[in-house]
Amino acid sequence: MSESQTHQQQPLEAKSPFELRVSLGKDVPETEVRSALASGDMGFLHSFTTGSTVDRPGVRVVAWTAGCQWRCLYCHNPDTWNMSNGIPVSVAKAIEELHKYRHGLKVMSGGITVSGGEPLLQHRFVMKLLTAAKNIGVHTAIETNGNFGDRLTDEDLEKIDLVLLGMKMWDSERHRQLTGMDPGPSRALAERLAARKQPIWVRFVLVPGLTDDSDDIAKIADFAAQLGNVERVEVLPFHQLGKFKYKELKIQYELEDVQPPSQESADRAVEQFRAVGLNAC
Ligand code: SF4
Numbered sequence: 012m013s014e015s016q017t018h019q020q021q022p023l024e025a026k027s028p029f030e031l032r033v034s035l036g037k038d039v040p041e042t043e044v045r046s047a048l049a050s051g052d053m054g055f056l057h058s059f060t061t062g063s064t065v066d067r068p069g070v071r072v073v074a075w076t077a078g079c080q081w082r083c084l085y086c087h088n089p090d091t092w093n094m095s096n097g098i099p100v101s102v103a104k105a106i107e108e109l110h111k112y113r114h115g116l117k118v119m120s121g122g123i124t125v126s127g128g129e130p131l132l133q134h135r136f137v138m139k140l141l142t143a144a145k146n147i148g149v150h151t152a153i154e155t156n157g158n159f160g161d162r163l164t165d166e167d168l169e170k171i172d173l174v175l176l177g178m179k180m181w182d183s184e185r186h187r188q189l190t191g192m193d194p195g196p197s198r199a200l201a202e203r204l205a206a207r208k209q210p211i212w213v214r215f216v217l218v219p220g221l222t223d224d225s226d227d228i229a230k231i232a233d234f235a236a237q238l239g240n241v242e243r244v245e246v247l248p249f250h251q252l253g254k255f256k257y258k259e260l261k262i263q264y265e266l267e268d269v270q271p272p273s274q275e276s277a278d279r280a281v282e283q284f285r286a287v288g289l290n291a292c
Contacts, residue, residue, distance in 0.1 A: 036077070036095045044094065051135025054105065055097030057090065057128055061112060068173070069121030069150070072112050074105065074140065079129040081156055082191040083179065084265050085218050087253025091128035102136055106143040113147050122150025122172070131159035138167050145170045154214070158192060160200025165207075174204055175212045180222055181230035189221065198234065205238040213241055217272045217280050218249040228283045236287035244284040244291040248272050 036044075036055050047053035055077040062070055075088075077097025090096050109123060116122055123144045130137045130153050141151045154175035163171075176197065180186040186194040204211055213235050217223055235241045248271050257264035272280075284291035 036097050036099045039095070039099050047099070048133060048135065051102060051133075051137075051139045053099055053101050054133045054136030054140070055094045056100050056105070057088070057097050059108065068152075070116065070119040071121050071124045071152075072109060072116065073124045073126055076125060076127040076130045076133055076137070078132040079127055079156075080132065080192070081129065081158065083216075084189055084221065085216055085249055085269075087250065087256075088128070089253065089256050089260055089262055094128075094132070097128075102139045102143075105136075105140050109140070109144055109149070110147065113149055116149050120150075122152060124152040124154060124175070126154035126175075129156055129158065131155050131162055134159060134162045134167075138163070138170065141170050155200075156190070156192075157197030157200040160196055160203065168204070168207060168209060171209070173210050173212065174200070175214055176201055177214050177216075178231050178235070179216070181227045181234070185227070201234075201238055205240045208240055210242045211238070211240055213244045214247060215244065215280070215284075216247045216249055217277055218266070219269060219272050219276065221249075221266075221269070223272060223276055223280065225279070225283065228280055232284045232287045232289065235284070236289055241289055244281075244289050246277055246280045246284070246291060248277050 039047075043053075044055075057075040057077040059075070060073045075091065077091050078094035079086075079092050082092070086092075123141070125137050125140065137153065141153070144151050150172050151170060152173040152175060153171055154177070156177045156179075178194075178197065178201075180189050180194065183194055186192070201211060213231075215222070215228075215231065222228075232244075235244060249266075249269065250271050251266075251269075254264065254267070281291045
């Protein structure tokens with residue numbers, strides 16, 4: 012697709028993923044969306060942040076992709092579910108942006124993280140971006156629910172230095188109730204990365220009454236520990252920062268009245284991961 016087309020003229024400014032963004036790609040015809048997904052020459056980004064230390068290691072440029080097939084009840088970015096809410100960005104433009112930051116990223120031992128939404132929904136675009144990053148010596152990471160891990164070839168995996176893998180729930184039935192999807196593909200990606208000795212950071216969202224069952228957490232911890240490639244586990248306390256988005260988007264929000272977990276409950280979950288030898292925080 013040509014850079015001169017009007018729907019690609021929107022600037023790729025650094026924005027917070029916590030801002031509500033809607034319909035930024037709505038003018039892109041469906042046929043062009045399909046061809047962009049097939050070629051990877053264009054992607055849809057919800058936002059683009061710089062200087063993030065949350066999506067570590069180091070200081071990161073983070074590209075937040077639009078589009079996710081999961082429907083986690085606790086998702087704080089429901090505006091990323093729909094790809095047409097994202098800004099259409101050519102891969103050339105995204106790489107040009109990345110080049111602006113490359114020296115700083117190297118000096119600060121940082122890199123690029125592609126998060127979402129679900130980045131592997133646009134795996135060809137993401138891999139073109141991460142390959143470009145690797146070619147200029149920038150550390151690469153993706154944050155994924157793992158559902159489309161089988162879209163990545165072994166050659167693709169070589170371009171990804173770190174996978175931040177969301178593990179939501181062990182029990183399959185409850186996982187489906189929580190996310191709408193089966194956990195099998197995520198675990199398959201974890202096992203594939205383990206066989207390749209590629210590092211994973213596990214991200215686990217702790218929601219009172221939903222994901223805080225200690226038996227279920229113990230099973231996730233056992234699975235993660237036996238993989239042998241989990242460098243770190245991050246227990247992320249549920250929060251309500253995305254509540255306003257459900258209201259604005261007129262999407263039913265089932266966790267309206269759920270409070271963040273207590274410090275004691277978060278500490279207990281961290282201890283469960285530590286108890287099986289994992290580095291958890
Ligand atoms: S996988 Fe992530 S982006 Fe998708 S619904 Fe779940 S929390 Fe939201």
